[in-house]
Amino acid sequence: MDKLVIKGEQTLFGSVQISGAKNSAVALIPATLLSDTPTVLDNVPVIRDVLAYIKIIQDIGVKANWSGNQLTIDPSGVHSLPLPSRKASQLRASYYLMGVMLGRFGEAIVGLPGGCEIGSRPIDQHLKGFRALGAKVTQVDDMIRLVAPRLQGARIYLDEVSVGATINIMLAAVMAEGLTVIENAAKEPEVIDVAILLNSMGADIIGAGTDTIRIKGVHKLHGCYHTVIPDRIEAGTFMIAAAATRGEVLIDQVIPKHIEPLSAKLREMGVAIFEDHESLVVSGRSPYTSVDIKTLPYPGFPTDLQPLFTVLLTQAEGTSLVSEHVHLSRFSHIQPLIKMGAKIRLDGRTAVIDGPTPLVGTKVYAEDIRTAAALLIAGLIAKRETTIIGWEQLERGYEQLLFKLRSLSVEI
Ligand SMILES: CC(=O)N[C@H]1[C@@H](OP(=O)(O)OP(=O)(O)OC[C@H]2O[C@@H](n3ccc(=O)[nH]c3=O)[C@H](O)[C@@H]2O)O[C@H](CO)[C@@H](O)[C@@H]1O
Numbered sequence: 001m002d003k004l005v006i007k008g009e010q011t012l013f014g015s016v017q018i019s020g021a022k023n024s025a026v027a028l029i030p031a032t033l034l035s036d037t038p039t040v041l042d043n044v045p046v047i048r049d050v051l052a053y054i055k056i057i058q059d060i061g062v063k064a065n066w067s068g069n070q071l072t073i074d075p076s077g078v079h080s081l082p083l084p085s086r087k088a089s090q091l092r093a094s095y096y097l098m099g100v101m102l103g104r105f106g107e108a109i110v111g112l113p114g115g116c117e118i119g120s121r122p123i124d125q126h127l128k129g130f131r132a133l134g135a136k137v138t139q140v141d142d143m144i145r146l147v148a149p150r151l152q153g154a155r156i157y158l159d160e161v162s163v164g165a166t167i168n169i170m171l172a173a174v175m176a177e178g179l180t181v182i183e184n185a186a187k188e189p190e191v192i193d194v195a196i197l198l199n200s201m202g203a204d205i206i207g208a209g210t211d212t213i214r215i216k217g218v219h220k221l222h223g224c225y226h227t228v229i230p231d232r233i234e235a236g237t238f239m240i241a242a243a244a245t246r247g248e249v250l251i252d253q254v255i256p257k258h259i260e261p262l263s264a265k266l267r268e269m270g271v272a273i274f275e276d277h278e279s280l281v282v283s284g285r286s287p288y289t290s291v292d293i294k295t296l297p298y299p300g301f302p303t304d305l306q307p308l309f310t311v312l313l314t315q316a317e318g319t320s321l322v323s324e325h326v327h328l329s330r331f332s333h334i335q336p337l338i339k340m341g342a343k344i345r346l347d348g349r350t351a352v353i354d355g356p357t358p359l360v361g362t363k364v365y366a367e368d369i370r371t372a373a374a375l376l377i378a379g380l381i382a383k384r385e386t387t388i389i390g391w392e393q394l395e396r397g398y399e400q401l402l403f404k405l406r407s408l409s410v411e412i
Pocket residue numbers: 023026092093120121122123124125126127160161162163164165186303304325326327328
């Protein structure tokens with residue numbers, strides 16, 4: 001199926017269980033290859049990026065077995081092989097095989113990563129970290145080669161707060177000689193999740209979740225059992241959808257603190273949110289007032305929810321400003337939204353949204369996963385039907401999305 005047709009003017013009601021986090025799972029899976037005994041990962045989302053990762057590691061001798069959402073990874077047969085670009089470009093997180101292979105075998109040959117096309121996404125900070133640990137880095141066409149028979153701990157200051165670089169350097173440094181200190185590190189919950197896994201495997205990491213992470217190298221890691229944290233972006237998607245459709249949804253199996261930057265903004269515009277330990281209820285209201293958001297590294301407002309929040313702001317009274325400070329040109333959702341009737345203009349890295357405007361369903365094209373999610377929400381509130389081409393991007397990161405939406409009374 002190459003298009004998704006959404007009936008307009010729908011309201012979400014009911015409860016939904018949030019799956020394990022895509023951006024954690026795709027880092028935890030390669031991290032398990034640093035040991036030579038099996039690790040059990042629980043709450044792993046069955047999504048396309050995870051399945052692609054499993055295929056990649058199976059090709060280098062790793063055994064992986066599913067039991068529901070539990071994934072057992074046996075890396076005892078892993079061997080180092082070049083990861084060609086056609087495989088590495090299937091997803092962003094293939095870059096973690098650089099840190100893992102370098103840490104485990106002292107050598108890695110990995111193609112440049114893929115992922116959402118949301119502007120330039122350099123990996124210079126990953127390479128700066130590997131160089132600081134003593135690796136020789138060369139690039140031929142779209143392949144990166146890293147060599148370091150023995151990695152040596154180092155002090156690394158990141159010029160950009162990067163989730164990928166922070167995790168990749170942690171992966172390479174866990175078995176390096178001596179102490180590594182990452183300064184200006186990313187503080188995202190996914191960084192902490194990886195550090196918890198590595199520590200359960202025998203690593204010595206402190207400070208994950210702050211901007212200074214200290215890693216004392218150890219000689220060997222072992223397998224363990226670990227549960228993937230809930231996907232805060234999936235949770236945010238349902239929260240915004242509930243608010244935009246003026247519905248009421250219980251979002252279950254979440255860590256409310258991880259979604260605080262979104263909850264705070266929703267409350268500010270008039271959405272009612274009731275929090276419990278592992279769940280929250282989002283209750284849509286009318287009218288909403290305009291608010292401004294600025295995407296920033298955690299605990300700032302997450303860039304991955306910016307396109308979706310923009311849709312909600314088209315329904316708020318007044319002018320809202322959305323400034324993108326992480327992926328500076330992440331605005332491919334703006335044109336399709338304008339086609340649906342939204343009043344949005346772009347001024348550099350800021351979208352200016354005048355609302356409220358009724359949206360009208362039409363045929364729209366989604367270039368990446370969060371644009372697809374944004375257009376899905378736009379389709380739910382629009383008049384008439386919306387057809388999304390490129391909707392299969394959603395399968396990269398949303399587990400059983402259509403099933404979950406149908407259970408919230410959505411016709412799709
Ligand atoms: C698989 C995964 O986890 N993807 C997430 C990860 O992507 P990803 O790890 O690619 O994003 P980063 O946190 O690295 O990027 C943040 C910013 O730093 C810049 N940068 C990054 C690395 C580098 O070497 N040089 C550099 O300049 C990027 O261009 C961007 O402007 O974090 C992003 C920011 O929360 C999210 O949008 C993605 O969903």
